Amino acid sequence: MNTPITPWLKLAIPFVLPALLAAVSLHATEPFETRKPxxxxxxxLLEVNPNWSERMPDQSALASLRSVDDEVALIQTHFRLVLDQLMAANVDDLTESQSEERARNIERLREYTLAGVFPQNVFVAGRRPVFIDPWGTHCAVGHLIATSGHPQLARLIDREHRLDVLGRIETDGLTEWQLASGLRVQELALIQPHYEFRNNSQTIQYPTEVESLILGDSAEILEALKSGKLTVNNRCGGKTLLHFAAASGDLELVKHLVDLGADLHAVSTRGCDESEIAKGGRYKRFEVRWNASTEVTPGKRYADGGRVYETVQGSFVADVLQDFFGGMVGKNALHYATAEPRMAKLGHSKHLYYSNGFQHRIGNRDASTNPLDSLKEGRAAVATWLQEQGLSEGGLE
Structure with missing residues (x-):
């Protein structure tokens, strides 16, 4: 039996139905690739800061943006959206001094965003705020506090509440700073990002002989040369044995390789290119192989960084070799003996705890000693000897 249409519904249909059809049509014609990102x-954004649940920009503000895989770009996107809200906020209730300081803090945050240098969460899995990381990099709120003339307050907050959200920070002096800053508590809470755990995001594996050399033991290389398993002309990830020995600061091995006929002229080739690296996805596993290109495959999010990254020396030498970037092109042994390490893309290496005079306890290690001293002395000795043989970074003179 058909249900009769009530009179009021008959009157509403001409007005309601077109509106419904227009809404459905608009959503249907919106490209999926626009809506999904x-x-x-x-x-x-909610992962970076849960406070976005109450302050999420509308669709029009996000329409021109895309989801991003790069952590730095994601944090910068977060800050740019925060800056939009700070600029649009009604601040009629602020005093003149608060308004002036607010403007200065907004400019500080803008410069901080552009610089793109943010703290590293090397403490806990998942995402957490990090007020100041072990290398002295301040979070955005810490940066605003420190650069507005209160660096001691920022350090005190870090000691007492390094991994806490703003609402749980009770350090004396913070409330007074906030009142003078021209920024509301809710705004500061929105500014504060949660940083992704990035200590073990890439894994690299070398042949065992090379790994041992990077870690400071040349015995396996010498045995492989003696047995004929390796020759001085073998390459690994585009580098010769001489390159590895120079990077590791092993002068005796460098001399031995030259005596065996190693080519001082030899320059490196790339282990793999960007297209190969991209095959690994966001979390990558690198296998650096003898006489073949480096193989890159998907890795585990929190997998171990690899044997060479378990020690301070190993991480320094591995960062000099740059195999996480596919290696380098056209570099000779002198370059490898003198090159500064290039930090892996996803996380800080252990050797940075000892860089630039900063020493930090790792496990039970005595923080008063620097395990890089002997490595750097060895590399300097290698560089001097290579120069005495007439080698420059541009080749033999």
């Missing part, structure tokens, strides 16, 4: 970006 917006939803993904919203999820990413």
């Amino acid at each position: 917006t939803r993904e970006l919203q999820t990413q």
Whole structure:
């Protein structure tokens, strides 16, 4: 039996139905690739700071943005959206001095965003705030506090509440700073990002002989040369044995390789290119192989960084070799003996705890000693000897 249409519904249909059809049509014609990244970006923003749940920008503000895989770009996107809200906020209730300081803090945050240098969460899995990381990099709120003339307050907050959200920080002096800053508590809470755990995001594996050399033991290389398993002309990840020996600061091995006929002229080739690196996805596993290109495959999010990254010396030498970037092109042994390490893309290496005079306890290690001293002395000795043989970074003179 058909249900009769009530009179009021008959009157409403001519007005309601076109509106419903227009709404459905608008959503249906919106490209999926436009809508999907917006939803993904919203999820990413909520991971960076849960306070976005109450302050999420509308669709029009996010329409031109895309979800991002790079952590730095994601944090910068977060800050740019925060800056938009700070600039649009009604601040009629602020005093003149508060308004002036607010403007200065907004400019400080803008410069901080552009610089793109953010703290590293090497403490806990998942995402957590990090007020100041072990290398002295301040979070955004810590940066605003320190650069507005209160670096001691920033350090005190870090000692008492390094991994806490702003609402749990009770350090004396913070409330007074906030009142003078021109920024509301809710705004500061929105500024404060949660940083992704990035200590073990890439894994690299070398042949055992090379790994031992990077870690400071040349015995396996010498045995492989003696047995004929290796020759001085073998390459690994585009580098010769002489390159590895120079990077590791092993002068005796460098001399031995030259005596065996190693080519002082030899320069490195790339182990793999960006297209190969991209095959690994966000979390990568690198296998650096003898006489073949480096193989890159998907890795585990929190997998171990690899045997060479378990020690301070190993991480320094591995960062000099740059195999996480596919290696280097056209570099000779002198370059490897003198090159500064290039930090892996996803996380800080252990050797940075000892860089630039900063010493930090790792496990039970005596923080008063620097395990890089002997390595750097060895590398300097290698560089001097290579120069005495007439080698320059541009080749033999």
